[in-house]
Amino acid sequence: MSQTVTLTVPHPYDFMGNLRGHGWLVLEPYRMLEEGVERILQLASGKVVQLAITATPGEAATEVEAASSVALTAPEAAEVEQTLRTILRLDEDFSSFYAMCAKVGGSYAEAIGKGRLLCSPTVFEDAVKVVLTTNTTWNQTKGMTRRIVEGLGPALPSDPTRHAFPKPAAFLEAGEAYFKEVARVGYRAPALIGLAEQAATLEAFRNSSLTTPELRKELLRLRGVGPYAAATLLMLLGRYDYLAIDSEVRAFTAKRYFSGRVGSDAEIRALYADWGPWTYLGYALDWAPLDG
DNA sequence: TTCCAGGGGTAGA
DNA sequence: TCTACCCATGGA
Numbered sequence: 378m379s380q381t382v383t384l385t386v387p388h389p390y391d392f393m394g395n396l397r398g399h400g401w402l403v404l405e406p407y408r409m410l411e412e413g414v415e416r417i418l419q420l421a422s423g424k425v426v427q428l429a430i431t432a433t434p435g436e437a438a439t440e441v442e443a444a445s446s447v448a449l450t451a452p453e454a455a456e457v458e459q460t461l462r463t464i465l466r467l468d469e470d471f472s473s474f475y476a477m478c479a480k481v482g483g484s485y486a487e488a489i490g491k492g493r494l495l496c497s498p499t500v501f502e503d504a505v506k507v508v509l510t511t512n513t514t515w516n517q518t519k520g521m522t523r524r525i526v527e528g529l530g531p532a533l534p535s536d537p538t539r540h541a542f543p544k545p546a547a548f549l550e551a552g553e554a555y556f557k558e559v560a561r562v563g564y565r566a567p568a569l570i571g572l573a574e575q576a577a578t579l580e581a582f583r584n585s586s587l588t589t590p591e592l593r594k595e596l597l598r599l600r601g602v603g604p605y606a607a608a609t610l611l612m613l614l615g616r617y618d619y620l621a622i623d624s625e626v627r628a629f630t631a632k633r634y635f636s637g638r639v640g641s642d643a644e645i646r647a648l649y650a651d652w653g654p655w656t657y658l659g660y661a662l663d664w665a666p667l668d669g
Numbered sequence: 670t671t672c673c674a675g676g677g678g679t680a681g682a
Numbered sequence: 683t684c685t686a687c688c689c690a691t692g693g694a
Contacts, residue, residue, distance in 0.1 A: 400675085512676040517692065563690025568677090603677045623675040 380449050382457045383442040386467055389475075389490035392432035392441065395465055398494040398661065404506055404519060405526040406542050407495075417533055418460060418498065419541035420453050425533050428457065430465075441465065446535055463583075466493040469615050474655045478662070488662045496613045500579040502542045503613045504572045508565055508601045510609075524560040548573035568601025575599065582614055589616045589654075604642075608657065617657035620646055629664055 386392070392413075396402045402409050406417040413431035420426065427446035432438035443461055462468055471492045478485040497503040509521045529547040530540030548556075548569060556566035572579065585592055589611060596607040608621035620626065622642050631639045634648055652659030 508676095510675055512674065512689085513691070514674045514693075517674080521691090557690080561691065564677095564688095565690080601677070605676055609675085621675080624673090625675045628675095 379447065380445045380454070381442050382445065382449070382454050382461070383440055384458055384461060384467070386432070386438055386441050386465075388439075390438050390493075391490040392438040394491045395493045396495050398491070400510075400515060400518075401495045401497070401506070404522045406530065406540060414495070416464075417530075417539050417541045418457070419531050419544075420449075420456050422450070422453055424453065425531050425541050426453075426457075427533055427535070427539065430461065441467075446533070460498050464496055464498055466496065466615065469493065474617075474658060477652070477655060485662060488658075491662065492658050494612065494661075497542070499542075499576075500582055500610075500614070501545055501572060501576040504579055504599070504602070504610060505569055507606045507609045507613070508568050508572065509562065511565070511601070511603075511606060521560055521562045521565075525556070525562075528555070528559055545573035545576035565601060568599075571600040582610075585614075589618045592616065593619065612657045617655050618653070620649055620656050620660055622646075626660065626664075 396409075396414050401407060402414045408415040410429060410431070412434075413429065416428045416430060418426055418428055424447070426449070428443040430441065430443045432442075433440045441461060443457055445457065449457060474492055475489045478488040497506065505525070506518075506522060509518045513521075526540050526542055527538075529543035529551055531543070533539040533541070553566045553570050556562045556569055560566075562569060582592060582595070587595065592614070593607050593611060596602050596610050597604075602610070604619075605621050605623050608619035611617070611619055612621065622645055626645060627639050630645050630648060631637055634640065635644070640648075646656075649656050649659045649663070
């Protein structure tokens with residue numbers, strides 16, 4: 378028994394760009410599919426479902442559908458639809474960003490339809506994953522995330538090797554020792570416990586009336602969250618005012634703009650300052666792997 | 670061994 | 683605001 382939830386998407390819309398804009402789609406409980414992404418999700422009813430999320434074929438997707446592994450009640454189907462709208466950011470308005478891209482031109486002219494970046498169903502999950510990207514390699518981020526999901530997340534009945542993302546309560550129950558000894562997150566363990574303790578506060582950030590600088594200040598109060606993590610989390614909350622300056626940004630801008638010299642954070646920020654509220658995306662669409 | 674990865678916390682200037 | 687140092691882990 379299975380069921381499909383379908384919803385229409387904004388125009389223009391780049392579905393695969395939405396998924397591949399950053400690394401989230403390869404962090405459990407997401408898994409990359411050839412034409413979309415798979416997600417293990419625990420619904421409010423407690424049911425754990427497997428969703429295969431794909432779009433109508435072609436350049437201009439008009440619909441996204443999630444094929445559930447099991448039948449859903451009406452409230453469960455509505456919850457799946459709302460979750461899709463959240464993780465694909467379908468309700469965000471990018472029109473002023475696209476207008477800016479068209480004005481700037483060049484490679485930015487191809488940005489129309491892009492900008493939506495996959496996020497998690499909960500701010501808590503996004504915050505955990507962002508902390509797991511700090512001061513480590515991408516492979517280790519994937520490993521730490523996988524061990525947390527497999528160790529603490531509720532299992533999918535039809536395939537118990539697959540798990541949904543664990544709830545904050547599971548983090549607290551597992552305790553710091555679990556994260557150090559089993560998940561091997563090292564010194565990040567206390568930060569993850571802190572995020573679990575403040576999960577309710579984190580969720581309120583999704584539709585916060587705070588200004589972006591105010592919200593950034595709140596995020597910076599979280600243990601394990603510094604300038605990079607705060608800027609990344611703001612992006613995941615739909616606020617693109619700040620650049621998440623990490624080793625990759627420094628390396629890219631050094632090569633492209635500073636003749637190999639690593640620019641100061643102020644110099645790097647100045648490169649994208651004209652993008653204003655779209656700064657993060659201004660960089661994201663500038664970035665491209667450089668040869669040599 | 671040493672370095673460092675999609676940094677952060679702290680102390681001291 | 684800036685710099686120096688430490689922080690667990692694991693691959694190069």
